Amino acid sequence: MNIGEVANQAGVAPKTIRYYESVGLIPAATRRANGYRDYRTADLHTLRFIQRARALGFAVAEVEELLTLWRNKRRKSSAVKAMATAKIDEIDRKIAALQAMKRAIRYLTANCHGDTRPECPILDELAGGRA
Amino acid sequence: MNIGEVANQAGVAPKTIRYYESVGLIPAATRRANGYRDYRTADLHTLRFIQRARALGFAVAEVEELLTLWRNKRRKSSAVKAMATAKIDEIDRKIAALQAMKRAIRYLTANCHGDTRPECPILDELAGGRA
DNA sequence: CTTGACCTTCCAGTCACTGGAACCTTTATA
DNA sequence: TATAAAGGTTCCAGTGACTGGAAGGTCAAG
Numbered sequence: 169m170n171i172g173e174v175a176n177q178a179g180v181a182p183k184t185i186r187y188y189e190s191v192g193l194i195p196a197a198t199r200r201a202n203g204y205r206d207y208r209t210a211d212l213h214t215l216r217f218i219q220r221a222r223a224l225g226f227a228v229a230e231v232e233e234l235l236t237l238w239r240n241k242r243r244k245s246s247a248v249k250a251m252a253t254a255k256i257d258e259i260d261r262k263i264a265a266l267q268a269m270k271r272a273i274r275y276l277t278a279n280c281h282g283d284t285r286p287e288c289p290i291l292d293e294l295a296g297g298r299a
Numbered sequence: 300m301n302i303g304e305v306a307n308q309a310g311v312a313p314k315t316i317r318y319y320e321s322v323g324l325i326p327a328a329t330r331r332a333n334g335y336r337d338y339r340t341a342d343l344h345t346l347r348f349i350q351r352a353r354a355l356g357f358a359v360a361e362v363e364e365l366l367t368l369w370r371n372k373r374r375k376s377s378a379v380k381a382m383a384t385a386k387i388d389e390i391d392r393k394i395a396a397l398q399a400m401k402r403a404i405r406y407l408t409a410n411c412h413g414d415t416r417p418e419c420p421i422l423d424e425l426a427g428g429r430a
Numbered sequence: 431c432t433t434g435a436c437c438t439t440c441c442a443g444t445c446a447c448t449g450g451a452a453c454c455t456t457t458a459t460a
Numbered sequence: 461t462a463t464a465a466a467g468g469t470t471c472c473a474g475t476g477a478c479t480g481g482a483a484g485g486t487c488a489a490g
Contacts, residue, residue, distance in 0.1 A: 172436065182437085187478060202486060204437055213426065220425045224407075225400045228477070238422045248421050249413035252404050259401045263394055269356045270390045273383050276355075282380035290379050291369045294351050295344065303467065313468085318447060333455060335468055359446070 171197075174207040178215035185215065193218065193232055225255055302328075305338040309346035316346065324349065324363055356386055 175182040188194045194214060197205035217238065221231045230251065237243045237251075279289040306313040319325045325345060328336035348369065352362045361382065368374045410420040 183479065217425050224404050234422070234425065238426065241417055243417045243419070244415045245411055245417060245419035246413045246415065248419045249408055249411045252408045252411070252421055256401055256404050259397050263397050266390050266394050266397070270387055270394070273355050273387050277380055277383045280376055280380045280383070282377045284375045284377065286372055286374045286376060288374070288376040288379045290383055291365070294348050294365065295369065314448065
C-alpha cells in the first residue's frame with residue numbers, strides 16, 4: 169500500500185503519517201525499489217488505532233503509551249483505565265474553563281445594545297470592570 | 300513604572316509584555332536613561348484590558364481589534380457585540396467537541412474492569428471498534 | 431510525449447508564550 | 461566598600477501537532 173492509500177483508509181493525511189514516523193510514533197516504513205513507503209494491513213490497523221486515540225483527545229506521547237499497552241499481553245487493564253479516567257478529568261477541566269469564559273462573555277453581552285451607537289458595556293467591563 | 304511592576308498590576312508576566320510589544324499589540328514603551336522600559340497608568344489600563352480579553356478566550360489578533368474599537372469613539376457597539384457572540388459560538392463548538400470526546404471515553408471505560416488482568420475493552424475498541 | 435496525480439525530502443510557519451543564556455543596572459546588606 | 465540578589469536588557473530556541481510549500485523524482489493514462 170502506498171502512503172496515500174493507507175492514509176485514506178486510516179483517516180489521516182499522508183503528511184501526518186510521515187510526521188508520526190519522524191517523531192517515532194510509528195516505525196520507519198519499508199521502502200519499495202522506487203523509494204516509496206510501503207504499508208501493510210498491520211500498519212493500517214496501527215494508524216487507525218492512533219487516529220481513534222487522537223480523536224479522543226490523547227496526545228501523541230499518550231498514544232505511544234497506549235500502543236505499548238496494546239502490544240503488551242501482560243498489561244494490566246487498570247493502567248489503561250487510569251489513562252482514560254485521567255483524560256476524562258482533563259477534558260472536564262477544559263470544559264469547565266470554557267464554560268466560565270462563556271458565562272463571562274454572556275454576562276458582558278447581556279447589556280450591550282449592539283446597535284450603531286458607541287456605548288458598549290463589553291468594552292467598559294474589559295477596560296475597568298470588576299469582571 | 301518598571302516592567303515588573305506593571306506586569307504585577309496587570310496580572311501578566313514581564314516576558315508576555317515584551318512579547319506583546321514585539322508583535323505590535325502594544326506600542327514600544329518609552330525608555331529611561333538606563334534602557335529600562337517605563338510604563339504609565341494608561342499602559343497599565345491597556346494591559347489589564349488585554350489580560351481580561353485574553354482570559355475570555357480572545358486571540359491576540361482579536362484583542363487588537365477590541366483595542367481599536369475601544370479607542371474609536373465612533374465605533375458601533377454592534378461590532379463589539381458581534382465579536383462577543385462569535386466567540387461564544389466558537390467556545391460552544393469547542394465545548395461540544397470536548398463533550399463528544401468525553402462521552403466516547405466514558406463509553407469505552409464503562410466495561411473495563413481496571414484490574415490486574417490484560418483484557419481491556421478500551422484497547423479493543425481503539426483497535427477495531429465501531430467507536 | 432505530456433499531463434496529472436502520486437511520491438520524496440526539507441524548511442518554515444502556526445499560536446502565545448516560556449526557558450534560558452549572556453549581559454547590564456539597581457538596591458540592599460555585611 | 462564590596463558583593464550579592466533582584467531586577468532589567470537582548471536574542472535564540474522550544475513547545476504540539478501538524479500544515480504549506482518548494483523542488484524534485486515516479487508512474488499510469490490518453
